[in-house]
Amino acid sequence: MPIQTRRGEDGQTLIISIEGRFDFSTHQAFRDAYEHGDEKVRNYVVDLSETTYLDSSALGMLLLLRDYAGGDGARIAIENCNNDVRRILSISNFEQLFAIR
């Protein structure tokens, strides 16, 4: 599976890992990853350590997650991006919306 989820040690963090290309083809799987979570989830981590590529529709999906997680109050971290992925996030200035680590 290109998208996997697990729960962080605190039990309140949902970690979503994306393997390979993060683009429109993962749209449904990415939504499924967070939409059926339980109410205990307070924080989200999008782990991009295995992500090779990210396109503008993936940026859109991140915005959808942000909306779902409470918009301006959402607590979402994007972690372990490679240089190419990081560059795309920074061109779009997504560090203004997400904690990019």
Add this chain to the structure above:
Amino acid sequence: MDESVAESRPLKILIADDSDTDRLILKTLVKRLGHSVFDVSNGAEAVRLFRESDPDIVLLDALMPVMDGMEAARQIKQLAGERMVPLIFLTSLSEAGALARCLEAGGDDFLSKPYNRTIIEAKINAFNRMRLMHQTLSDQRDLIRERNQQLLEEQKVAKRVFDNVAHTGCLDAFNIRYHASPLTIFNGDVLFAAPRPAGGMLIFIGDFTGHGLPAAIGAMPMAEIFYGMACKGFKSADVLREINQKLKQILPTGMFCCAGMIEADFKLDQLRFWNGGLPDGWLIRETGEPQVLPSRHLPLGILAPDQFDAEMETLATRPGDRLLMMTDGFLESRNAQGELFGEAGICRVLEAQGADQHPFDALMGAVHRFRGGDGEGDDLTLCCLEMVDEAGISAIPDRNPPSARPGPTEWHCTYEIRERTLGDFSPLPLLLHICMEVPGLRRKSGEIYTLLAELYNNALEHGVLALPSEWKHSPEGFGRYYEERRRRLTRTEGHYIRFGLHHSMKPSGGRLRVICEDSGPGFAFRDHPMLREDASSGSAARYAGRGLLLLKRLSESVTFHQRGNHVEIVYDWDFSGASSDQTSTNR
């Protein structure tokens, strides 16, 4: 879906055999299976009957007089064309070569004599299934082809509609070079350019997430806002705010528009620049030296209006400097090996090239060579604006259509903005709008806007904000000037700028008087070299020479009152200008 229905339908089967006995046996067998049979005794008859009766399956003896089965098979297959008509040879041959020739002639299978009822039934059913599947596939293919044709037609019409709304504006001006694929809007790219009423230009380049119809629909209000606001003299930051708000309102979450806005002022030799999510813009100095203009903002349509930052970067330029903007289709161009052109490709081209080649040509050439000349999948947009002398640019025609609507001619009004409003609101579009109600002034919108803008900017920057214009003369001072301007705009308490507009008719035309007062300290206008009758050259603390010269050139008179913070200009227009316009449009 209706396969079972089709399968139970009796088939029309053509049998051709010169042996009366064999033919009778086969005919009887097939009829018993519930199909209707046409039978003939040679190949030529088989071809004729095939034409007339349009059978579903053909059973053909290989060896017949007049025309043998092979030749008949060839002609029948040709007549059938794309339609699949299973053709089964009836044969007692067993030599491999002869059997192979039957298939080469167009046969699909054999039935060996003597006949076996079970085998005949099984083969007819099997070939009928294949025939039906072929029919279904052809129907679906035709449907897809037809729908696709329809879609392309619709896109063509939609493109014409789109072009009427989002026309390319002044993209054809001599100082703009651009590349955009013809159906670019369905790739999600947009490129607009408009002249500003007082000279100068606005250019907007955008790239929607997603392709096709949603992008095209989102682009429509964007074009309306851009062109509507540009011609009324709104600042680029205001246009950006308006577009962002509209997109935020209409686009679903997850869809947005990476965009760049360029405001060129040829009079002041300045560029204002905003980049939200597009690849780096590049300012190529006249000398060939490149400067990177990175994206510093989120794309349009993501942030709520109160969080959106439309702050423009201001750059001092010289005629001959060029600004390049592109969409990410440019970076994502791939060569035959699947490698990306990327930012590295852009840097290589722009850093290696000298002042002699136009950077637009250098980039387009490089990406074209990189792709190997294949124009397929062309969804990149590139635009290059060149700074020019103000004099050269006045040739851009004012697109405002002349209006024959009558309007007010005798009126006056006062409009004052004060306190914090000074920091975030420009009254120019509103004032211009009031003046444009006068029919005789409509064709003068550029001049009127220039007058109002000069008065307003001087009142604001040198009056209310008390910024010394000398700062702008050095590169370090230029940055300091705009930094300080931004800072002081947050502290406008107790200040005001008041405009008085008066219009009256004269026998030969009309007169507009504009009085602009501000709460600033004023200046020693009596000593200003530009204001003396023997004025030749020079500059002064309050009015940079250029602005004042412009006011004097455009109007009948410029008069300062009080301590220099009260300016009155008189602008006359006459009917003769109007009537000469009339003849030029009639030509």
